[in-house]
Amino acid sequence: MTLGITGGTSLFGTKLLKGAQEKVVETIYGSVYLLVTDAYVFISRHGKETNIPPHRINYKANISAFQALGVTNIIGCTSVGSLKRDITPQSVVVPHDYINLCNVPTFYDDELTHITPDLDEGLRTAIINAAKELNIKLVAKGVYFQTSGPRLETRAEINFMKNYADIVGMCMASEATLATELGLRYANISTVDNYAHGIIAAETLDYKQIVADASKSKDNLEKVLLKLI
Ligand code: HPA
Secondary structure, eight states: EEEEEEEEETTTOOOOTOOOEEEEEEETTEEEEEEEOOSEEEEETTTTTOOOOGGOOOOHHHHHHHHTTTTTEEEEEEEEEESSSSOOOOEOOOSSSSESSOOOSOSSSSSSSOOOOOOOOOHHHHHHHHHHHTTTBBBOOOOOEOOOOOSSOHHHHHHHHHHTTTEEEEEEHHHHHHHTTTTTTEEEEEEEEEEEEESSTTOOOOOHHHHHHHHGHHHHHHHHHHHHH
């Protein structure tokens, strides 16, 4: 079965994507740039040029492109900040739930349908088992708090969020919600690139540092994905 993968910038240039064929799929929501092999369909959520910021990602086009290609299992790979001191940078987290209080995307603009959001437990277990077999340590549970971005969070926002969630990012909940609306299975692997703003009192967050650190966890992420494929 072909696996669907969404990723940010850190997976570019990895062995995983070597030899994949570039494709553009047209959907009624817009066109989607993909990398395809027999084993997977990879969507770069920030686009081919990796210049689409989180609040402008066309999630509806991305998720419906998976459906159009017959992909039913999706693993979203996201970069996050940690809301907990014991979830250190470079940790890998497989969230079991998420919070997204604003900007909830939907395919149901013209009908009354209310899905119950969820992350797929079968896919979560597959990810956790793949990491175990590879001796890669991961955090097997966690709540992901989604913000709309593109700015990072204030210290006060993080102080609030840390009571309810473990990691913070800008993309996963939107993908999970839309996948569930289309009846597709979705789970997530989040790589922790930094402590969220104010978790370490003296630290001021710098986006350039976050991007530099994202590449540090990509080896483990790539290994788990290769195993799953
Ligand atoms: N906040 C939101 N998104 C992120 C962060 C963060 O601290 N780090 C990586 N993605």
